[in-house]
Amino acid sequence: EKRLLELGAGKEKLKLIYRGLSKWHSSLPEGSFQSPLQILSVGRLVEKKGYFEQLAIYHALNEAGIFFRARIVGGGPLHEALKTECNRLGLEEKVFFLGPLSEDKAFELYPEADLFFFTGKVAGNGDRDGLPNVIPEAMSAGVIVISSSAGGAAEALNEGATGFIRDPRNPLEWVKLIEYLVASPDEVIDMRKAAEESARHLFDVTRTAKQLGACLLEASRK
Numbered sequence: 757e758k759r760l761l762e763l764g765a766g767k768e769k770l771k772l773i774y775r776g777l778s779k780w781h782s783s784l785p786e787g788s789f790q791s792p793l794q795i796l797s798v799g800r801l802v803e804k805k806g807y808f809e810q811l812a813i814y815h816a817l818n819e820a821g822i823f824f825r826a827r828i829v830g831g832g833p834l835h836e837a838l839k840t841e842c843n844r845l846g847l848e849e850k851v852f853f854l855g856p857l858s859e860d861k862a863f864e865l866y867p868e869a870d871l872f873f874f875t876g877k878v879a880g881n882g883d884r885d886g887l888p889n890v891i892p893e894a895m896s897a898g899v900i901v902i903s904s905s906a907g908g909a910a911e912a913l914n915e916g917a918t919g920f921i922r923d924p925r926n927p928l929e930w931v932k933l934i935e936y937l938v939a940s941p942d943e944v945i946d947m948r949k950a951a952e953e954s955a956r957h958l959f960d961v962t963r964t965a966k967q968l969g970a971c972l973l974e975a976s977r978k
Contacts, residue, residue, distance in 0.1 A: 771971050777892055777959045781867055784898035784948055788941030789870040793824040793934070796869035796899070798862055798890045799876075801832030804883045806875035806904060808841060809924040813873070815845045816927035822934060824850060826873075829865065831856035866897035870944075871934070875924035876906040887912055895919065895955040898948035900937070902930060918947065918954040 795814075799805040807828070814826055828851065835853065842851050857865075866872075872894035878884045887908035894901050895912070901919035903909040913919035922929045937944055957963075 775887075775889060775892075775959070775964065777889075777896055777955065777961055779863065780956070781897045783867075784952055785867055785870075788944045789938055791823060793822065793938070794868060794870045795824055795826040795873055796829070796865055796871070796894070797826070797873045797875075798829040798865075798893075799874070799888065800830050801828075801834040801838055802879070802883075803834070804876055804879040804885060804906075805830075806877040806906075806924050807834065807838050809877070809927075810873055810875040811838065811841050811845060811847065811851065813875070813924060813927040813930045814847050814851050816931050817934065818845075818847065818850060820931045820935070822931070822938070826851045827854055827865065827869075828852070829854045829857050829862050863893070866894055866899055869894070869897070869899045871937075872899045872901045874901065874903040874909055876904050876909060877924065878906060885909070891919075892955050892959040895951040896959070898952045900944065900947055900951065902933065912958065914950075914954065918951045 797807075797810060799807075801807060810828075814824075817824055835855075839853060842848060842853075872890070874888065874891055876885045876888070884906055885908070891901055891903060891909055891912050895918065901913060902922055903913060903919065904924045905921050910921050913921060915921055920933055922933060924930075
């Protein structure tokens with residue numbers, strides 16, 4: 757929505773309707789964070805996903821003494837370069853590249869995670885994400901999302917209530933936030949519930965389909 761307004765679209769003509777989710781997890785993770793902290797990221801290994809910046813964040817977490825395990829799901833042209841950088845940073849026993857997985861296999865990983873990282877950015881050629889489905893999918897599993905503000909990601913998150921927006925170019929912002937969350941188990945438990953409830957409200961496919969149908973009917977009448 758923000759990008760369309762920047763391009764000159766009239767606000768009165770815009771209707772924000774999210775892509776819907778049709779599959780939900782049967783239960784939320786119990787309690788606060790695990791030890792080691794489980795971090796998940798899902799996306800193509802391409803420039804706009806900001807995975808080099810994400811590796812820098814993992815390096816900063818490691819330097820800060822935070823005990824974690826990160827899994828990155830996805831394939832793409834940057835796979836070998838990212839693996840090389842991962843090894844250069846000494847993260848080969850902390851960060852694991854799982855390659856491309858089926859939708860069902862990736863779906864099973866969300867409830868095992870404490871945090872979901874999205875580090876999207878505008879690529880050199882102007883390519884960028886809108887709102888990637890992985891963010892509502894993580895929210896629906898009660899996983900706390902930390903995201904960049906790129907594309908439409910920020911529109912899905914209520915800062916401090918259902919997730920967080922941080923600059924992936926500043927790893928220390930992420931370190932400080934995660935240190936705070938690790939020390940705030942009650943807040944983590946409340947946020948897990950809030951994220952799942954928000955996902956059900958914003959992204960349930962039955963609701964979003966009805967919204968789209970109503971918009972199309974209104975347009976046809978005009």
